[in-house]
Amino acid sequence: MMSTRTFGEPVKRNEDRRLLTGQALFIDDIELPGLLHAAFLRSQVAHARIRKIDVSRALQRPGVVAAYVADDLGDYWKPGPLLVPPPPIAGTIFHARTQVPLAKEKVRHVGEPLVIVIAESRYIAEDALDDIDIELETLPAVVDLEEALSAGSALVHDDVSSNVSAHVRQSKGNYAAAAAGADCIIKRRFRYEHGMSSPIETRGVVAQWDGRANQMTIWDTTQAPVFVRNGLAAMLGLNERQVRVIAPFVGGGFGPKIMMFYPEEVLLPWISMRLNRPIKWIEDRLEHFFATTQERGQIHDAEIALTKDGRILGIKDVFLHDGGAYDPYGLTVPINSQCTLLGPYVVPNYDSTFTQVFTNLPIVTPYRGAGRQHGVFVMERLLDLAAHVLDIDPAEIRRRNLIPPDAFPYNNQIIYQDFAPLTYDSGNYEPVLDMALDAIGYQTFKREQATARAQGRHLGLGVACYVEGTGIGPYEGAKVQVQSNGKVSIATGIGTQGQGHFTVFAQIAAEQLGVEVGDVDVVTGDTDQFYWGAGTFASRGAVVAGNAVNEASKAVRRKALKLASDLFECSEEDLVLDGGKVSIVGIPEKFVKLGDLASRANPMRGAVEPDTEPGLESTRYFGPKMGATANGVHAMIVEMDPDTFELKILKYVVVHDCGTVINPMVLAGQIHGGVAQGIGNAFYEKLAFDDQGQLLNASLADYLLPTALEVPRMELAHTVTKSPLNPLGIKGAGEAGAIPGGPLFAQAIEDALGLKAKGVELLEIPLSPSRLFELTRTAKG
Amino acid sequence: MARKRRDFFDLRDGPPHTLSAAFRGSRNALSLVGLPSSAMKPAPFKYIAANSLEQALALKAQYGDEAKFLAGGQSLIPAMNFRLARPAILIDINGIEALCGVRTSEATTRVGPLTRYRTLQRDAAFAGLFPLIDEALPHIAHPQIRNRGTIGGNLSHADPASELPAIAVALRARFHVQSATRARSIEAADFFVSALTTDLEPDEMLTEIELPLQSPRTGSCFMEVARRRGDFAIVGVAAQMTLDDHDACRDIRLTFCGVGETPVDASPAASMLIGQPPTGNTFRDVAASVQTMIEPAGSVHATADYQRHIAGVLTERALRTAHQRAHDGR
């Protein structure tokens, strides 16, 4: 038996040195002999028919090697695959329309690519864009969700009879009957907009076809290298073994880097084969606003029915979801909204309908939270509104509806994004709420607030609860191998964008194998190193790949002990594995180093038993039947300037339960980063598309990411309710920080400005000082 | 007189907010003609590093509007990276020593246009003489920008949301302008013609900023509301009040950035303060007057009504603070 040495410890990161000294390889760092550079001519209008594209002048510019339009691709041109089919929900309508490598006949959003130019430098490629003659006949842009569904609206897709991308209804129980017996019904319209991921590193692709080795290498800032390898190999007519996809160090993913078969990913390898030269495309920041997927908005008409003591009888919600011009990612985002709305609460009757709408705007796919924010906003606001009407404390109304700890696994009876019924595997919600209320000083806040008000200061408090479905399948795998020098090597198929996989997975292996974390090296995101997997998304990396690493490490441990027991001719129970060696209990001088065992397992002479494998290695896969449910509560105190509506966060508390914690330092970092994005979403970030589908704030000067002055110090605490769904008992944590920011801000601001008494309700996100001025000016008081 | 000349980019209709407006402006020019929506490397140009002011002016005389001076580059280069600015010739003036420096004499301080914000921030004497500028400097972008950006470049760029133009007007600054063939001077208030447009002729450079020293018993205050520290101001106000020996207000300067195409000089609206000791009520009256005189355009960050509202709020706060400081001798 071993004691915990690394698992659960705040081990410092293996990957830091390369990153701190500027030695880590990011996509734009790749230099290859003969490298060519790509630039795209992208549509400047949101909706248009393509009348003419003439690249002849561009081709004459010195330094330009090639230029391609859709027709040049021949049979290679095809819409991308549907990545996520619609879930098995009865009555679902879904029209799959996926993005194309280069626009043909029509453009459907600003930024959609029309021409790709290949040149000796990016500078020259951009020069050549000016040489291209293009004629677009603009069409009316479909932007407003309700107008998009009205008769007479222009159609984003001419072969679909309307702008309905999908229509889904899920229900349980009987809401109408529940509402008939309710003491209180609250009905409101809510608008929630989530923004764009905007990692500091944009996307990029480098494709290198080697015609002599018959080998394609693609470096890609993707969160899903295995799927990209498989898809591109199929498209290019190559065997999967001929294609290697490498995700190098990636400067932040947050979701949109798992969108696959982006035009650039599809085009560059094909062009490299044609020109027999390596090609690089690095997305610039301006392109990122259009060319990378994002999230946007939903409009909810929602209603809650309650008893007079605040117990939820049922919820009905009808919402519109802006999916953008194409829907390759199926219904993941709105299904998440639909499911996550239920939160940690008992909702006996639920009737939720959504329509995903085609618009002439960039594609929407998951961005950290992936639609959960929208659902959480609706639920938390409904509860706040109900609390006000019923004169119940906001924290108390939540407490009264929490799913009790003995009710797990808790089946919500609707279908989740992994196509399984939404079942919360485990949870203990009330202590999390209590800890958060305690940490924020809930009991004494009213007094503090009054004292501050007497001094002319306007303080307000917000509390919000959420659950987060994490760790879904299908599976991940890992290969763990002890090398003859005693160091351990891990390879897994997922990619890394800063989550600390190089350390967290090493901790798991180090725990099992009794080695130092620093002696474990981890390779992620290289399809030549590990063949199988899905990707890093939906807060599943640590859960799924982590468990695969654990299983493989356990298998290696068993092999090591068996080999050593054969060597020492003793029983395995008499052995201990620690400090990089196997020794006999009580006789430390009788030991064999792990590295030597590895050498012995790979003999140069002698025989290897049939059905055994050489080496001290193991490959294992882990595929959870369903996701594990994490949960949390955020609480915040703000100060508002009642004249300018400027906001300052005085205190921010997160209490989170993601089961067993592998590395508390890495976990805290994930929460911090998520909270910062939640703050951005609630009060700073807004994609300002106008009614022509033009983005009015396409720069970081005007799309406002929070800086060190906008993100406060955060206080974190956690409880541990292990997941029964995996041996390590872990749940995902990547998105948690970002989820409840919206309702938190709405509640705290209402409290600080006394808006309820003035009859002003905050039913939309994002907010801003100007928006608060506009919302409050009509209600004088 | 004041010539309407488009300086950096051709703004079409829309809020006067540099990068966004300019970018929007270039997009609106699209119609059926393709403009690259993705450009973040500059278009080609010829670069000349000028060794002397004479050489710089001679080059500008030769090339006129085809040439731009490169000072700090913190406004010009992003515009060039977006290809919104495409000068054929770039005249780098960073090597011209004569354009640097801060010289204070009896009645004025003369500041070279190449003086970097950072230099002003570190000049305690300058801060003491011009607390209005000193108070505004932390609001201008971020330290890395302030290490390169220059006061002359900022003023010549004439961004409507920029702080220094409004402060220059408040301080009654006088600008000295030169071309190869002549020198002239112009009051700050007349220098700013419209958004991103100054009175500079195609062959001229702003070569000196002259700031009159303040009288005793003068207090000032700069305040702004922006979405984040360092962002362009949604509304910024510069207030400067001088009291006489009886604590009556004898001079008042009140200007705004961000609420018009150029700095808005609301000193006339504030002149009601002159002649008596200021009170909270009179500050409120000035604020109301300011609100009726300005025509803010709104932007993605703020509605015009919010800007108008903030202008009123900041007027009262800035006047109160300036008065307090004048009274306390700060």
Add this chain to the structure above:
Amino acid sequence: MDDDRHDVTLMVNGVSYTRRVESRMLLSDFIRHDLALAGTHVGCEHGVCGACTILLDGEPVRSCLMLAVQANNHAISTVEGLAGKDGAYHPLQQAMHDHHGLQCGYCTPGILMTMSAFLDEHSSPSENEVREALSGNLCRCTGYQNIVDAVLSAAARMRG
């Protein structure tokens, strides 16, 4: 028009380089691709994110807002020169490691350059002063808290 090219000579991390560059080449691209010092990263090319921050004659500047030709006869420092010749971390690098001040690491070089220069000028900064100095560098991963802790910790270490 034909390329407009100029000779530039500059010191980078104490080493002298002479190259011939097109006038429009950005300093950020020059450092990364011509000098193969890819530790300096590019995030926006319009001077907002700070990822490209280097030291020009000791002062932090955004290399995406300078032309390579402007660096002629100047000395620049990049992240590759921050650690000692023996690989020993600068106190700020050590503190960032100790406090988990980086996740994806993409913004990190810009922050290291900005804040190491800040620490050279401010030996006892308050948390607010640190945050103000940091506000010109965007990070999307960390929420800044650990970076602030790292800077404060490095300041304490550098005070001795």
